[in-house]
Amino acid sequence: MSEDGTPSISYLLDSNTPPKPVEIPVVEARILDLVDKISELRKLEVELERHRAILSPVRRVPREVLGHVFTFLHPYEREEKVRDAVGRKGLLQLSLVCKLWRDATLVTHELWTGLQIKPRHTLESLKSVEAWLGQAGSLRRRLQYEGWNLRSGEASTNRSRQSCSCGNPNTWPRREPGPCLLATSVMPQLLTNGPRLDHLTLMCSSTVCFGEFLDAMDALRQENTAAGPRPWDTLRSLSIKFRSIRLQMEGQVGPTFVGHLERLPIVESLEVHIPSPFEDDFDTPHLELNILPNLIERLTTLYICCPWRGPHLLKLLPHCCNLETLTINFGNCGSPLRNMEDHPLVQHYTASPIVLPKLRTLRTRMGRNLDLLYLLKAPQLVNFDIGMFRIAKVSEDALLLPVANFLDQSGSTRNISTFQLRACHIDAEGLFSIISNLTALTNLTLDDVKVEMDSLWKMFKGHDRAAANGGNELSFSRLEKLEILQLPPGYQLDPVVEYIKERGPSLRFRLVTSYNIPEQRVMKEEDIRQALRFSQSGVQTSVIPYVKNLYYL
Numbered sequence: 165m166s167e168d169g170t171p172s173i174s175y176l177l178d179s180n181t182p183p184k185p186v187e188i189p190v191v192e193a194r195i196l197d198l199v200d201k202i203s204e205l206r207k208l209e210v211e212l213e214r215h216r217a218i219l220s221p222v223r224r225v226p227r228e229v230l231g232h233v234f235t236f237l238h239p240y241e242r243e244e245k246v247r248d249a250v251g252r253k254g255l256l257q258l259s260l261v262c263k264l265w266r267d268a269t270l271v272t273h274e275l276w277t278g279l280q281i282k283p284r285h286t287l288e289s290l291k292s293v294e295a296w297l298g299q300a301g302s303l304r305r306r307l308q309y310e311g312w313n314l315r316s317g318e319a320s321t322n323r324s325r326q327s328c329s330c331g332n333p334n335t336w337p338r339r340e341p342g343p344c345l346l347a348t349s350v351m352p353q354l355l356t357n358g359p360r361l362d363h364l365t366l367m368c369s370s371t372v373c374f375g376e377f378l379d380a381m382d383a384l385r386q387e388n389t390a391a392g393p394r395p396w397d398t399l400r401s402l403s404i405k406f407r408s409i410r411l412q413m414e415g416q417v418g419p420t421f422v423g424h425l426e427r428l429p430i431v432e433s434l435e436v437h438i439p440s441p442f443e444d445d446f447d448t449p450h451l452e453l454n455i456l457p458n459l460i461e462r463l464t465t466l467y468i469c470c471p472w473r474g475p476h477l478l479k480l481l482p483h484c485c486n487l488e489t490l491t492i493n494f495g496n497c498g499s500p501l502r503n504m505e506d507h508p509l510v511q512h513y514t515a516s517p518i519v520l521p522k523l524r525t526l527r528t529r530m531g532r533n534l535d536l537l538y539l540l541k542a543p544q545l546v547n548f549d550i551g552m553f554r555i556a557k558v559s560e561d562a563l564l565l566p567v568a569n570f571l572d573q574s575g576s577t578r579n580i581s582t583f584q585l586r587a588c589h590i591d592a593e594g595l596f597s598i599i600s601n602l603t604a605l606t607n608l609t610l611d612d613v614k615v616e617m618d619s620l621w622k623m624f625k626g627h628d629r630a631a632a633n634g635g636n637e638l639s640f641s642r643l644e645k646l647e648i649l650q651l652p653p654g655y656q657l658d659p660v661v662e663y664i665k666e667r668g669p670s671l672r673f674r675l676v677t678s679y680n681i682p683e684q685r686v687m688k689e690e691d692i693r694q695a696l697r698f699s700q701s702g703v704q705t706s707v708i709p710y711v712k713n714l715y716y717l
Contacts, residue, residue: 227264231272234258244365246278246308252296273301280308281354283345290350290358297359304362304400309351311369312407344376345369352380355396357388363401363433370408375424396429401465403435404428411451421451428455433465440471440496449474449504457483464488464522469529471495473502475509477536481518490520491527498532498553513539517573527551533562537570545576551586554612564594577601584609592619600627606642612650612680621659625666643673650680650710657687665699672702678710 171187173194183191217223237258247255259269269275276299285293297305346368355364368374381396404425412422425436436455453476460466460483470476471494484490494500504510517539525547528534532553550567552558571577580602585595586609595615599608600623628638640646648660657677664671675692687695689707696703 223264227268227271230265230268231275234269234272235274244278244280244306244308246280246306246365248280248310249282252279270299273299273303276300277303278306278308280310281349281351282309283311283349285350286348287350287353290353293350293354294358305359306363306365307354307361308365308367309346309349310367311346311373312367344373346373347376347380352377352384356381356384356394357391358395360398361395362399363403364396364399365403365405365435367405368407370410371406371421371423372410374404374406375422378424378427399429399431401433402428402431403437403467405435405437406439408439421453423453426454426456428459430459430462432463434459434463435467437469437493438471448472449507451476453480455480461485465490467491467493469493469495470500471497473497473500473504475504475507476500478509478513478518478539481520481540484520484523486522487520488522489525489527490523491529492536493529494531494553496530498530499535501535502533510539517541519543525549531563534566534570537566540570540574542570542574543576544579545574546579547582548580549582549584549586550588552588554587554589554614557589557591557614558594560594563588563590564597567598571601578604580604582607582609584611585613586611588612589614592616592623596620596623596627600624600639603637604642605640606644607647608640608643608645609647609649611647612652613648614652614655617655617657617659621663624663628667638667638670640671640673643671645674645676648675648677650678653681657692661687661692661695664696664701664703667701669700669702673704675703675705676708677706678708680710 171184171190173183173187173190175181176183176187176191234255237254255269255275259266276296279293279296281289281293297307346366351366355361366374366377368377381394385391385394406423409421409423412420423438428434434455436453438453449472451472451474453470460480463484464486466484466487466489468477468480468491477492477500501507501510519541522544523542524544526542526545527549529551530553531551532555534550548571550563552563558564571580581604583599583602583605584607590613592615595613599605624639630636631638646660648657651657660675664675689705692705692707696705
């Protein structure tokens with residue numbers, strides 16, 4: 165018996181003896197007592213963690229640091245650095261966690277600088293859009309209108325705002341023409357009376373939509389003639405992308421392009437994407453883009469995608485006196501000057517090439533033939549990025565001769581510090597002839613390039629031996645980064661590694677590579693490091709995941 169007169173049950177704890185009837189209530193009471201104590205301990209444990217949380221280092225992280233962390237949590241929409249519906253929802257959810265997190269989101273103006281607008285955002289959205297952009301403070305604001313399609317989960321319940329038939333009579337299912345979604349969205353009001361913007365991207369359903377948008381802004385301006393400059397007029401950077409275009413018939417002249425590009429504001433950076441809805445045999449050389457010279461003269465950056473055959477670029481480039489970065493996307497045309505040797509502009513600029521006096525970066529995309537380079541001079545060029553349209557091995561006439569002539573007549577061969585070649589099948593001898601003359605290279609990129617690696621690097625070995633005997637500079641003496649990306653099936657890195665091993669400590673650059681082949685068939689990062697370890701090479705190596713590049717971007 166215990167001191168309080170209840171039966172003792174201690175002997176039961178260390179045996180398998182069944183309890184007597186009088187002992188069962190005692191055991192049950194003890195169980196309840198222990199459960200109560202455990203419950204109290206759990207409450208104390210929760211209280212303990214709450215007290216420990218007071219001393220947590222996270223509480224002492226400044227809200228500015230926390231906000232900077234938030235900038236990495238929610239990626240932007242593509243390359244635009246604007247937040248779509250998902251990104252906006254995620255940011256608002258962060259601000260609802262606690263007061264500290266809310267304060268962190270509000271003081272981090274970078275989180276609010278970019279916004280994507282859809283056709284469903286009508287004038288009723290004006291105050292919320294202005295409030296969002298107002299959180300950006302004094303930072304540069306970016307706005308994107310995405311009028312090409314409505315993703316699942318973002319579509320308006322108003323079926324009339326789910327697609328725009330403006331300028332597209334072939335829309336199915338057919339319905340009565342309605343108001344232009346762009347012109348009746350919040351965009352005209354924002355670009356007329358809204359906050360100042362740095363960059364604007366307009367992804368228009370058609371050139372007709374763009375014209376309706378401009379007319380809507382003009383009408384708003386006439387209602388308030390005393391207002392100051394419109395956000396549209398003070399843009400620094402503008403991107404216009406058309407999904408379709410409409411041609412206008414002009415009597416005996418034939419069809420003309422009405423893109424309203426002559427109504428663009430004066431900006432420093434311009435991106436224009438023109439689609440090609442024509443048949444292959446459609447006559448496009450006579451069409452005019454109508455971008456005004458006073459705009460082109462102010463540009464420092466120009467991206468032009470015009471898949472039309474004809475001398476359209478030859479009418480723009482002579483005015484690019486301040487251009488520093490030029491990207492030419494040939495689209496599905498690939499060679500705009502094909503069979504145009506007798507055109508007066510081609511003949512004129514063949515004899516006297518267009519000089520781009522301040523151009524430092526030149527990029528081409530989707531090129532089948534780079535004959536355009538015969539007509540250009542860029543004496544200040546330092547960055548040269550060539551993206552081809554890889555359907556077959558590129559011929560000498562399509563790439564090597566135009567590039568060599570361009571660099572020679574520009575006098576920039578010894579100035580090029582960055583050279584990038586993409587989506588190209590090329591002879592080793594041809595590629596060697598380009599790279600070996602670029603003696604000032606600090607960055608070299610071969611991205612999705614098919615070339616016989618053994619032959620290419622043997623040529624560099626022979627070049628180095630001849631240079632050493634003549635007391636000249638060896639290859640890649642200034643190179644800081646070599647990228648061999650998307651190495652195609654059947655092509656290996658072994659010749660590159662062998663070349664680096666033979667050069668030993670004379671090379672000090674970073675080698676970055678990725679494969680477009682199954683991982684088990686390739687040299688892994690550790691294999692390359694092991695191969696270079698005993699050569700005392702200064703080359704650092706990293707193998708990165710395969711990422712498919714889109715050369716038309």
